[in-house]
Amino acid sequence: xxxxxxxxxxxxxxxxxxxxxxxxxxxxxxxxxxxxxxxxxxxxxxxxxxxxxxxxxxxxxxxxxxxxxxxxxxxxxxxxxxxxxxxxxxxxxxxxxxxxxxxxxxxxxxxxxxxxxxxxxxxxxxxxxxxxxxxxxxxxxxxxxxxxxxxxxxxxxxxxxxxxxxxxxxxxxxxxxxxxxxxxxxxxxxxxxxxxxxxxxxxxxxxxxxxxxxxxxxxxxxxxxxxxxxxxxxxxxxxxxxxxxxxxxxxxxxxxxxxxxxxxxxxxxxxxxxxxxxxxxxxxxxxxxxxxxxxxxxxxxxxxxxxxxxxxxxxxxxxxxxxxxxxxxxxxxxxxxxxxxxxxxxxxxxxxxxxxxxxxxxxxxxxxxxxxxxxxxxxxxxxxxxxxxxxx
Amino acid sequence: xxxxxxxxxxxxxxxxxxxxxxxxxxxxxxxxxxxxxxxxxxxxxxxxxxxxxxxxxxxxxxxxxxxxxxxxxxxxxxxxxxxxxxxxxxxxxxxxxxxxxxxxxxxxxxxxxxxxxxxxxxxxxxxxxxxxxxxxxxxxxxxxxxxxxxxxxxxxxxxxxxxxxxxxxxxxxxxxxxxxxxxxxxxxxxxxxxxxxxxxxxxxxxxxxxxxxxxxxxxxxxxxxxxxxxxxxxxxxxxxxxxxxxxxxxxxxxxxxxxxxxxxxxxxxxxxxxxxxxxxxxxxxxxxxxxxxxxxxxxxxxxxxxxxxxxxxxxxxxxxxxxxx
Numbered sequence: 001x002x003x004x005x006x007x008x009x010x011x012x013x014x015x016x017x018x019x020x021x022x023x024x025x026x027x028x029x030x031x032x033x034x035x036x037x038x039x040x041x042x043x044x045x046x047x048x049x050x051x052x053x054x055x056x057x058x059x060x061x062x063x064x065x066x067x068x069x070x071x072x073x074x075x076x077x078x079x080x081x082x083x084x085x086x087x088x089x090x091x092x093x094x095x096x097x098x099x100x101x102x103x104x105x106x107x108x109x110x111x112x113x114x115x116x117x118x119x120x121x122x123x124x125x126x127x128x129x130x131x132x133x134x135x136x137x138x139x140x141x142x143x144x145x146x147x148x149x150x151x152x153x154x155x156x157x158x159x160x161x162x163x164x165x166x167x168x169x170x171x172x173x174x175x176x177x178x179x180x181x182x183x184x185x186x187x188x189x190x191x192x193x194x195x196x197x198x199x200x201x202x203x204x205x206x207x208x209x210x211x212x213x214x215x216x217x218x219x220x221x222x223x224x225x226x227x228x229x230x231x232x233x234x235x236x237x238x239x240x241x242x243x244x245x246x247x248x249x250x251x252x253x254x255x256x257x258x259x260x261x262x263x264x265x266x267x268x269x270x271x272x273x274x275x276x277x278x279x280x281x282x283x284x285x286x287x288x289x290x291x292x293x294x295x296x297x298x299x300x301x302x303x304x305x306x307x308x309x310x311x312x313x314x315x316x317x318x319x320x321x322x323x324x325x326x327x328x329x330x331x332x333x334x335x336x337x338x339x340x341x342x343x344x345x346x347x348x349x350x351x352x353x354x355x356x357x358x359x360x361x362x363x364x365x366x367x368x369x370x371x372x373x374x375x376x377x378x379x380x381x382x383x384x385x386x387x388x389x390x391x392x
Numbered sequence: 393x394x395x396x397x398x399x400x401x402x403x404x405x406x407x408x409x410x411x412x413x414x415x416x417x418x419x420x421x422x423x424x425x426x427x428x429x430x431x432x433x434x435x436x437x438x439x440x441x442x443x444x445x446x447x448x449x450x451x452x453x454x455x456x457x458x459x460x461x462x463x464x465x466x467x468x469x470x471x472x473x474x475x476x477x478x479x480x481x482x483x484x485x486x487x488x489x490x491x492x493x494x495x496x497x498x499x500x501x502x503x504x505x506x507x508x509x510x511x512x513x514x515x516x517x518x519x520x521x522x523x524x525x526x527x528x529x530x531x532x533x534x535x536x537x538x539x540x541x542x543x544x545x546x547x548x549x550x551x552x553x554x555x556x557x558x559x560x561x562x563x564x565x566x567x568x569x570x571x572x573x574x575x576x577x578x579x580x581x582x583x584x585x586x587x588x589x590x591x592x593x594x595x596x597x598x599x600x601x602x603x604x605x606x607x608x609x610x611x612x613x614x615x616x617x618x619x620x621x622x623x624x625x626x627x628x629x630x631x632x633x634x635x636x637x638x639x640x641x642x643x644x645x646x647x648x649x650x651x652x653x654x655x656x657x658x659x660x661x662x663x664x665x666x667x668x669x670x671x672x673x674x675x676x677x678x679x680x681x682x683x684x685x686x687x688x689x690x691x692x693x694x695x696x697x698x699x700x701x702x703x704x705x706x707x708x709x710x711x712x713x714x715x716x717x
Contacts, residue, residue: 008431008570099517099694101430101570107395108542108574112590122647124675151675 002051002075006038006066007103015067016040018060027055035073038066050103053077125152132157146250155250190271201330204249206369209328210377214388215349217358223392225361226264226318227288229341232387233314234260234281236339239383240376244313246334247371254336254371263312263335264292265319266299273299274332276312320344325362336368337377339384361388396576399569401543402432402508405550406470408580410440416554417462419446419455420472429474430510430569452478456485456507463503464493470554473509476563477520482507483528490559491534502557506550511539511563512604512654514701516694522566523691524603524655529561530632530664536585537632539563541606543574545629548583555582563631565603572607588635594624597648597715600639600665602628605652605702612708621715631661639665640673647678648714654701657685679717684710 006016019037023029032048039045053075060066123141125133129152133140136157143160145152187195214232216223237244237260245256260281263274275295280288298304317329320343329340342362349358363384367377396404409416418424418433424447427434437445448455452473459469473479479486486507494502513522530537538553538560540546546564553560591606592613601609606627613623624642628634643649649669651662662683669681684702692700702710 099515099521101515102567103570104572106572108544108572112593114590114593121644122676122678126675127677130678 001056002053002077003071004035004050004073004075005069006072007047008068008101015065016045018062018064018066019044020062021058023055023058025055025058029053029055029075047072049073049075051075051077123152124150126154129154129157136161153250190268190273194272197332198330201332204333205331205336207328207331207366208369208374208377209364209366210374210381211326211362211364212381212385213347213360213362214385215358215360216344216388217356217360218389218391219359220392224285224289224292225341225344226292226316227285228388229316229318229339230262230277230280230288230292231285232384233262233316233339235387236380236384237281237314240380243337243367243372243376243380245336245371246313247336247368248334249370255334257313259313261311261313263315263332264295265315265317266296268299268302270302273302273304273309274312274315275299275304275308276310315339317341320362327364329364329366331366331368333368336370336372337380338366340364340366363388393575393577395573396543396547397570397573398540398543398546398564399430399432401547401574401576402550402564403434403436404576404578405547405554406433406436407439408578409468409470409551409554410436410444412580413468413554415466415468416470417444417446417467418470418472419448419458421448421450421455421474423447423472428472430566432508432564432569433472452480452482453485456482456490459505459507460485460489460493460503463490463505464501468504468506468554470506470508473507475517475521475523476509476511476525477523479509479525486529486535486559486561487532491532494558495534503559504554504557505559506553506562507559508550508562508564510566510569512565512567512701513691513697514567514604514654516697519693522697524653524686526561526563526631526655527659527661530661534559535632536560536630537563538585538629539565539602539631540629541565541568541591541603541627543572544576545583545589545627547576547578548581549585549629551580552582552585556585563603567604568607586630586633586635588629588638589627590624591627592623592625594622594646596622596624596646597650597711598624598626598639598642598646599650599652599707599711600626600628600662601652602631602661603654605654605707608702608704609652609707611704612711615704615708616711619712621711623711628661628665634661634665634668636665636668636672640669643669643673644676647676648717649677649681650684650707650711650714651681652684652702652707652710654686656688657683658688660685679714682710682714 016038019039021036022034029049031052034046035049036047037044038047056076057074059071066072125140130140132154138160140152143152143156146156147153242256244260245254247254259279261276261278262280263276266273266275277291277295312335315335315338317338317340319340323343325342327340329338331338344359344361346357347360349356365377365381422429423433424437424442424445455471459471462469473482490503490505512524526537529535538549540549550562553562599609609625613625616623624646626642651665653660653662662685666681684707686700
């Protein structure tokens with residue numbers, strides 16, 4: 001049952017007098033249908049029905065005075081009113097000063113609190129990245145962002161869609177004819193890793209190689225080639241610290257490191273392995289020798305942990321054990337330089353106007369010309385050579 | 393506990409303030425003997441006398457100016473502007489003096505004034521009676537602007553406004569004055585200032601609104617449930633300062649934002665919210681921010697009033713387009 005009370009008719013009026021009813025008990029009325037004429041101190045106003053329903057009771061007769069807020073009409077409603085949403089009764093007439101104030105007895109329930117199970121934050125993505133992901137049919141929430149605070153960038157979306165930012169070389173690849181002879185040996189493990197990392201190096205690095213020789217005829221006995229090369233690399237990095245760095249093409253920046261971690265190419269029966277010797281600039285020759293041996297042994301029997309095989313800031317390839325003077329060694333990103341040391345030979349050299357025979361070590365420095373200039377590279381090489389040419 | 397309408401809750405808060413703080417003085421046109429055109433101050437002059445509840449002359453500049461003088465001398469005036477549309481003659485006092493007194497005197501004098509007024513349209517009133525001018529006041533430094541949407545919040549925020557040492561503009565959504573009831577305890581507890589309120593929790597889109605629009609937004613949100621769109625509805629409540637952090641937090645969850653206000657679109661408070669979310673929350677957005685607002689015309693008379701005010705349909709359409717963008 002719905003009880004309609006006399007609404008405030010405005011202007012501070014406390015009550016009104018019933019003039020005449022337009023409906024009777026038992027009548028079915030529609031919303032806004034006039035129910036009764038009421039006389040206030042100012043005027044006679046029509047009071048419309050706030051609801052649709054059947055009249056159950058009328059609380060007064062003609063000439064009765066009804067107080068504002070007192071019962072006026074009782075209804076039996078047409079519909080059940082268990083509505084969750086707020087749905088106010090339509091505006092009731094108000095004979096007041098201004099307009100028509102909508103009135104309703106709808107009750108507001110308790111104020112909601114945020115529930116404990118709050119939805120996770122959406123991923124952060126540049127709007128252009130979202131747009132691109134939508135075009136490519138990718139679910140952006142499944143991508144990992146490489147921007148600050150895991151921001152997903154356009155490059156991340158393109159990488160996920162297996163596109164590269166820079167135009168790749170020809171997409172054509174040579175294919176083996178089906179009827180070729182010989183034995184097929186699928187690349188595994190180290191060889192497979194080499195194929196992948198060299199392909200990536202080829203696609204990204206702008207390689208440039210400069211070669212020279214270090215005259216080591218003054219070396220005293222007891223010098224270890226690898227340890228001397230490592231020390232020379234440290235000297236080179238002190239002269240040109242910007243080359244002891246990683247290059248990030250996506251964010252177009254170099255991450256310059258203070259510690260020098262040198263990856264040493266080691267030839268194993270399974271393929272190329274690059275263990276890393278840490279903080280070369282702060283180790284004594286004895287420490288270097290011990291560490292080199294540890295890494296060489298561990299590389300040969302494949303017992304090195306992953307931590308020893310990653311994140312070098314400079315690379316060394318002492319390839320000249322058997323043959324080979326100069327080479328174009330490959331820069332492996334994100335590092336930007338690699339020093340190749342060739343076979344030490346007794347060379348004929350000019351000393352003043354005389355001819356002498358000196359032992360010399362050929363050196364090949366490949367650098368990433370996207371972020372290293374020729375000047376920086378040769379200054380680094382000069383410092384390497386200067387250090388190598390010292391007697392000890 | 394009484395179940396009160398919004399206007400009754402305001403009346404209760406004013407009575408509580410008059411009862412408990414002898415410095416509180418009410419003033420405005422027709423508020424004393426008549427109890428106010430919407431009965432917001434009904435019975436108060438009878439209870440507290442004509443010195444505490446004063447009928448003002450028909451001059452908004454005088455009402456505001458007297459409030460400045462009273463407040464500077466230690467009283468706590470609560471001045472009524474009969475309709476927000478009448479505020480213009482009072483703007484000189486509000487902006488050049490109320491908003492500046494603390495700054496001008498380097499904090500020596502603050503003005504604990506509340507200027508309260510009906511806000512917005514939808515009651516079939518004549519010209520100048522249906523305005524939503526909050527942008528003017530939100531833009532002006534030195535003023536707090538509040539707009540409650542429920543009786544309980546109206547009670548708590550009005551008490552907080554009265555007790556605040558600085559001027560507060562208190563907007564009372566006219567269309568909500570008698571539209572719903574809520575239990576309101578006359579406990580004298582002031583609500584927290586400077587924060588917004590969650591009206592409905594949801595996952596798909598954040599809808600920010602205030603005043604009478606909250607009523608229509610909740611209806612739209614309910615209707616959209618059947619379309620599997622789950623709306624989170626926030627009552628801004630404090631229009632100046634805006635609780636941006638809560639909005640940003642919600643948008644970070646939902647990824648979508650719709651702002652609804654009855655006031656005209658151009659330079660509305662919705663633009664401020666949209667700009668801030670674009671600055672600080674851009675990377676969480678899945679779709680452009682959308683505003684559903686009144687039009688950039690004069691507020692029309694009653695035949696067109698409900699075309700101007702964002703309807704439940706127009707709000708639902710805006711939310712739907714944002715979610716399906």
